[in-house]
Amino acid sequence: MIQAQQLTKRYGAKTVVDNVSFTVQPGMVTGFLGPNGAGKSTTMRMIVGLAKPTAGQVAVNGNNFRSSKHPLTEVGALLEAKSVHKSLTARTHLRAMAATGGISRSRVDEALELTGLSQLNRKKVGGFSLGMGQRLGIASALLGDPQVLILDEPVNGLDPEGVAWVRNLARQQAAEGKTVFISSHLMSEMAQTADHLIVIGRGRILADAPISEFIDDGLRQTIVRSSNLDPLMTVLAAEGVQLTRLDSTTLRVAGPDSESIGRRALESGIVLSELRPLQRTLEDAYMELTRDEVEYKSQVQHDAVAGGTH
Amino acid sequence: MSTHLATPTTGKVTFGGVLRSESIRFFSLNSTRVLILVAVVLNMGIAVLGVWGVGSLASEAPPMPGVPDMTSPEFTAELLGSGLAFSQLILGVLGVLLMSGEFTTGSAVSTFLASPQRLRVLGAKAVLITILSALAQLISSVLTYLVCLPLAKNYNMKLDFFGSHFQNVLWYGALAVVMAALIGLALGAILRNSAGGITSLVALFFVLPLVTGLLTMLADWVQNVVQFLPNQLGMSLALPLSSPSDLELWQQLVGVAGWTLIPLILGAWLLKARDI
Missing domain, CATH: 3.30.70.100 (Alpha-Beta Plaits)
Structure with missing residues (x-):
């Protein structure tokens, strides 16, 4: 379970996350949806203690993650693809991560096998494609069989098979009672994966509801x-x-x-x-919700928005 | 594809675990091996050149009155430490890279997810670089001794492994290198940038002594400051004949401790306070 209370992050005069409170429940997939620059990654970085909240607090299973004694079994996170030294192989990177928590070598092999990276024995991470980097990130996240899984845009750069695999993984982890928190800027992706949605725009929570309610809301x-x-x-x-x-x-x-x-x-x-x-899809609901909250608005108005809800 | 892992895990993070993790990564990188090798070879090569140069000069011209005998066993021992400044620089760079690499490659995210207690990571890196740079310098000095022994004999220069002067080169040399490596590590944590860290290190060890050296002509008190610069402290401890100092031994050791601890404490504080 992840609990955020009045979480705020400011960089100078810019408020990136603005007084945000939410709870991510175990046993289901919670989607964290918002346009680019809405504050999704910053929120996730605060959850795992990489960024310090300007105000408010966030707890993972009731504790501050920065004092966690079992970080790898508590939280598995994919925050940035290729957050690995470029001259290391995937196996060495995972072995080094596993060593901090005394996690066995066989587990490293399993994680490589699971993410389809076991064939890349000697390839350095620097030569990885975006998709391979994502797979390695997911392998690192799964290493400790964590209670809480946090994935920031996990399907970026993945092929359709990979996308389906991530979806399947998220659902399965949730079915085992784990807390699964996945961010995306694509509603279509979330519609197929998430049970619950938290929508964020310009650092503020715009909606926090089961996905069914989200559609019927309008x-x-x-x-x-x-x-x-x-x-x-x-x-x-x-x-x-x-x-x-x-x-x-x-x-x-x-x-x-x-x-x-x-x-x-x-x-x-x-x-x-x-x-x-008017066919009101999740995508429309999302567009409508975030229309005024988009950080970088494109010049050309999308037909879907214009024809659908105006 | 399957989406399930079977093996159960405990996952308690310990200092030993973080140290093991750091070592696995450290020894998997080619840059580490290359830098250590370069440090050893350079240290040895400069000593060989020194012994050869002094030996061949002395064999052509007899020692002049009033000038200290460069072929004395004491001076010869110190010749073996003439590459010390380069060892300091290269292992200092290794220290910078050990920390700045986390931030330039983005691997800091994985590192601090696996061990959210940031000071534990810095501590493990400090222990690792201390052991490694000390070992590298000790082995380098012993190898240098072994290589220079026949060369010195050739010029009738005497070398004594257990004499106090070579022992100074051996142990205080290692201390000087450890100091440089830890200053490098701290610079990496403070600046989070390889180029900036290495530039600062070079400025501290090479440029600052030059500048202050020129200033000593203008004011006497500058001389006291110069003696406390990190490269000068290392030199005067390891090579007291060629780099004499007015400072007592304990003052020099306090100086080394200060140069080691103060940047590290600053680095630790910044690492804890700043976002990754």
Whole structure:
């Protein structure tokens, strides 16, 4: 279990993590989602004591990780790919890490086998591809069979098989009762892996909910087009439905499904030229949530956002 | 692919474990072996050149009155330590790299995940570099003695392994090298940058003595400061005839202790306080 309380990190005048509180529960996969620069990595670095919080605190299984006596069996973390001396082989790196905690050599071999790196005996880490670096990072994280697994963007640079493998790994670790905390900036990835989502934007928690709730959280929306909208608007407004007039012939209706809107239109005696439910995917929900919180906004507005929720 | 590991683990982190971990990495790097080899060879080569130069000069011209006899057993013993400054520099660089490498390669993340107690890591590195640089210098001095013995005999110069002058070269030389290596380690922890650490080390051991050497002509008190510079302390301890000092032995040893401990304490404090 990871518990953060009013966690804050400032670098000079810039607040990277802003008074953040959350709990990551064991036995499930918790996704940590946010745009680039939202504060995900900084938060993770504070959890494992590599960065010191400016204010607030964070505990792993009830303790500060920096005083952990069994760090490798307590927390396994992949924070940066290739956080290894470039002139070492994967095996030497893992052996050195294992030695600190008296972890056996056979365990190193297992970790290499498990991540598909056992064939690269003599290859130096400096010559690793991004994907191989990620695999080595995951191997280091699994070395101590830790209670808490923290993976920062683990699927970066992995091939589809590798992505599926990480997903499978996360689910299996969670099923064994471990705490699994995975960051990503891709909602589509999280949608397939996580049970619970914590969304962060510009250092603040925007949402903290089970993934199912996350989708249902936004109301269902429907686009209605007609040359004579007023009678329909009157009926719907009387029922307390939230309406947004997009232009003279277009209306966005939040709440009722398309069938009941069509029935109201029939009762009002108006002709509809369009009745279209908006597909609200997790991706849309995420985009909507973080729209104003993106640190580096691209100049070109994405069609998906414009067509989907505006 | 499987996603499960079977072997159970205990995982308690100990100082011995961290020391073992540091040694595994240290000895797997080629740079380590190359630097130690270069230090040994250079130390030996300069001593050979010294004995050969002094010997061949003395055999051509008899000693002049008023000038100390360079072929005396005492001076000959000190000739074997003439490469000391280079040993200090190279093993000092090794000390810098041992710490700065963590930050330039990013391996600090793995290191401090495996041992979140940062001072334990610094302590293990300090023990490792102390043992290694002392051993390297002791072996280098003994090898130098063995290589120079026939050469000195050739010029009728006497060498005595157990004489106090060679013993000074042997043991105080090792102390001087350990001091340099630990200053290097501390610089690595303070600056977290290989180029910066090595430059500072060179400045401390080579540039500062030159500058202060020039300043001694302007003011007398500078001379007292010069005697406390780390390279001068090492020289005056290991080679008291060629680098005489006004300081008492205990003062020189206190100086060495200060140069070793103060940068390390500063490095330890910064390592604990700063983010990785």
